[in-house]
Amino acid sequence: MLSVGLTHFxxxxxxxxxxxxxxVITRKNAVMVLMGIELILNSANINFVxxxxxxxxxxxxxxxALFVIVLAAxxxxxxxxxxxxxxxxxxxxxxxxxxxxxx
Amino acid sequence: xxxxxxxxxLFAAVTLISAFFVVTNRNIVHAAFxxxxxxxxIAGIYxxxxxxxxxxxxxxxxxxxxxxxxxxxxxxxxxxTNVDIKTGTIHALPASIVMGLFAGAxxxxxxxxxxxxxxxTSAEASTTGLGVMLVNEYALIFxxxxxxxxxxxxxxxxxxxx
Numbered sequence: 144m145l146s147v148g149l150t151h152f153x154x155x156x157x158x159x160x161x162x163x164x165x166x167v168i169t170r171k172n173a174v175m176v177l178m179g180i181e182l183i184l185n186s187a188n189i190n191f192v193x194x195x196x197x198x199x200x201x202x203x204x205x206x207x208a209l210f211v212i213v214l215a216a217x218x219x220x221x222x223x224x225x226x227x228x229x230x231x232x233x234x235x236x237x238x239x240x241x242x243x244x245x246x
Numbered sequence: 247x248x249x250x251x252x253x254x255x256l257f258a259a260v261t262l263i264s265a266f267f268v269v270t271n272r273n274i275v276h277a278a279f280x281x282x283x284x285x286x287x288i289a290g291i292y293x294x295x296x297x298x299x300x301x302x303x304x305x306x307x308x309x310x311x312x313x314x315x316x317x318x319x320x321x322x323x324x325x326x327t328n329v330d331i332k333t334g335t336i337h338a339l340p341a342s343i344v345m346g347l348f349a350g351a352x353x354x355x356x357x358x359x360x361x362x363x364x365x366x367t368s369a370e371a372s373t374t375g376l377g378v379m380l381v382n383e384y385a386l387i388f389x390x391x392x393x394x395x396x397x398x399x400x401x402x403x404x405x406x407x408x
Contacts, residue, residue, distance in 0.1 A: 146247075147254045147294075149363055153356045155258055155291065159265055159284075161349035166269040168341040172333035174319045178268060178281055181312065185288050188300075196295045199364045202375045205297045206384055209376070212300075212307050213391050217398035219312045223319040224402035230323040239336055 152193035159186035173226045173236040177219065184215045254294050261287030272332050274320050278313065285309050299373045 159182050166179025188208045195204025230236050233243075264283035271277045285308045292301035380388050 147251050149361050150356060151254065151258070152291065152295065154353060155261060157349055157352040157356060158262055159288075160352070161345045162265050162269045164348070165341055165345045168345070169335040169338050170269075170333060171336060172274060174316060174323065175274060175277060175333055177316060177319070178277060181281070181308070181316075182265060182268065182284070185285070185308075188304075189288065189291060192292055192295045192297050192300060195297070197361070197363045197366070202372055202379055205300050205372055205376060206379055208292075208297070208300050209303060210387065210391060212303055213395055216307055216312055217395050219315050220402040221398050221405075223315055224405040226319055227322055227406045228408065236323050237334075 149193055149197040152189055156186040156189040156193070159183075159189070171237040171239055173229070173238050173241075174223075176238060177222050177226075180222075181215065181219070184211060184218075187211060250294070254291075257287050257290035257294060260284075261291065272334075274324075274333050275317075278317050278320060281316070282309060282313055285313065296370075297372055299376050 163179045163182030163186060166182065167176050170176050170179065188211050191204040191208045191211070193204075194200060195202065195208075198204075226236055229241060233241065235241070261284055264280045264287065267280040268277050268284060271280060285304065289301045289304040289309075292298075292304060
């Protein structure tokens with residue numbers, strides 16, 4: 144339990160990123176895949192903010208983190224609209240069974 | 247060990263444990279609520295990093311917006327009779343092995359790199375600086391992101407009600 148530094152935040156980010164990719168790979172439900180993508184975006188954001196604090200970058204990392212949050216909101220809205228359309232079309236959102244572009 | 251370290255380890259534990267449950271829990275609604283704790287923990291980590299405004303935006307946008315959107319997604323795409331909505335996993339064992347190796351490689355890279363760290367000054371409120379930067383050197387990106395978000399939301403609404 145050494146004193147908290149940059150490495151601690153990077154390790155948190157690494158673990159969150161791996162868990163997010165694990166969710167994207169293994170989950171069947173498309174909404175769960177989206178949750179994995181949110182974890183990945185959050186881990187990248189932790190990196191940005193940590194380097195903004197410990198590096199000599201001023202506030203630029205925090206600005207980029209804000210932009211990433213906006214993009215995540217847009218991504219979630221679009222992806223859920225697509226998921227709803229898929230559910231309306233084939234009554235199923237398991238990503239391992241969706242293998243057609245149209246019916 | 248200082249108070250800062252204790253609070254950091256608390257937030258880190260909340261974030262990582264609930265993130266682990268997000269990716270392993272078979273119940274989608276439970277996973278969504280674990281994601282709530284993960285996002286709260288990440289907001290706490292932002293506060294530990296001295297970026298108060300990003301933490302508040304994280305709470306408002308993620309917990310107040312995206313998580314609700316995900317919950318609506320869960321509820322609209324299942325025939326709901328109770329909150330017991332299960333989901334399966336595929337390739338769980340090979341994926342966990344590969345992601346363990348991947349995390350090990352990334353962690354080794356993090357530990358072996360000689361990061362250039364400047365001396366920390368005391369954290370100060372970042373909201374004023376962020377606002378000034380958003381309307382000066384980042385004004386174009388700010389406006390473009392606003393337009394992008396507008397287009398994305400209009401597109402999502404028109405796609406979802408088709």
